[in-house]
Amino acid sequence: MQNKNSSQSLALVYVWSKKIRLFHWLNVLCVFLLITFGLIILNSKALGVTSDGKVLLKTCHVLVGYIFCINLLLRYVLGFFGTGFEKWSATLAFNKGFAAELKEYRQGAQKAYQGHNPAGKLMITVMFLALSIQMVSGLVIAGTDIYYPPFGGYFKEQIAIDSTQVELIKPYTKENVDTEKYKAMRDLRSPFITMHVYSFYLLLLLIPLHIAGVIYTERKEKSSITSAMINGYKTLPKD
Numbered sequence: 001m002q003n004k005n006s007s008q009s010l011a012l013v014y015v016w017s018k019k020i021r022l023f024h025w026l027n028v029l030c031v032f033l034l035i036t037f038g039l040i041i042l043n044s045k046a047l048g049v050t051s052d053g054k055v056l057l058k059t060c061h062v063l064v065g066y067i068f069c070i071n072l073l074l075r076y077v078l079g080f081f082g083t084g085f086e087k088w089s090a091t092l093a094f095n096k097g098f099a100a101e102l103k104e105y106r107q108g109a110q111k112a113y114q115g116h117n118p119a120g121k122l123m124i125t126v127m128f129l130a131l132s133i134q135m136v137s138g139l140v141i142a143g144t145d146i147y148y149p150p151f152g153g154y155f156k157e158q159i160a161i162d163s164t165q166v167e168l169i170k171p172y173t174k175e176n177v178d179t180e181k182y183k184a185m186r187d188l189r190s191p192f193i194t195m196h197v198y199s200f201y202l203l204l205l206l207i208p209l210h211i212a213g214v215i216y217t218e219r220k221e222k223s224s225i226t227s228a229m230i231n232g233y234k235t236l237p238k239d
């Protein structure tokens, strides 16, 4: 392939595997739905949502949350056991020599990158951190709020007056619930809610930054990074 402007030879290079692309777009879809449900939950009082409505919204949020968690966990597996650009060393900003890579990037020494450029690695590292916080805190609050797996059964047993009848405990009802133990559970949950909300705000900041970074890099490197996340191929200088 020949670049018209510079007459430099270009090659199509296969960079993103099917697994990476599937993870990326499923993650985008899940995060979009989780943010939408999350915003409604956060503003449920102002929107006049009833108690039953809230339980329904939280249930939908948690069900999408499970898909999000499984997808993210599979990405962890790829990071450790995958090949090429699936590996953590090609994804996160912790690889040996990263500081030198970043310096070189800031000096503009390298024109294009096969995988992520160092700025992209930094962004993705912070994003994975925020997504992981959402996963862990989400699973804990799903257990303490609507008693959903993996921790719901455990918390029901903790707060039950009669532990042989835990099935009587339902979200937002007091039947078979020990008030003191319920309060202790809510206290335990409180820092997880704080984490969930702050990490959500962090994601609201990171997502537009990520999109801006992609647009900037697309214009600077001209290596079709957006379509590469669809078909897997980047357009890179042959050398």
Ligand code: HEM
Residues within 6 Å of the ligand: 031, 034, 035, 037, 038, 039, 041, 042, 058, 061, 062, 063, 065, 066, 068, 069, 131, 134, 135, 137, 138, 139, 141, 142, 143, 145, 146, 193, 196, 197, 200, 203
């Ligand atoms: C990118 C991922 C996620 C985002 C952006 C997100 C966002 C939010 C937001 C904004 C709220 C409202 C907070 C509040 O009312 O104080 C919320 C609530 C909640 N989230 Fe998530 N969430 C995510 C992932 C998850 C996951 C993976 C789960 C569990 C599987 C989960 C479970 C819950 C539950 C149970 C609530 C209700 C908490 C409550 O208000 O009582 N979330 N989420």
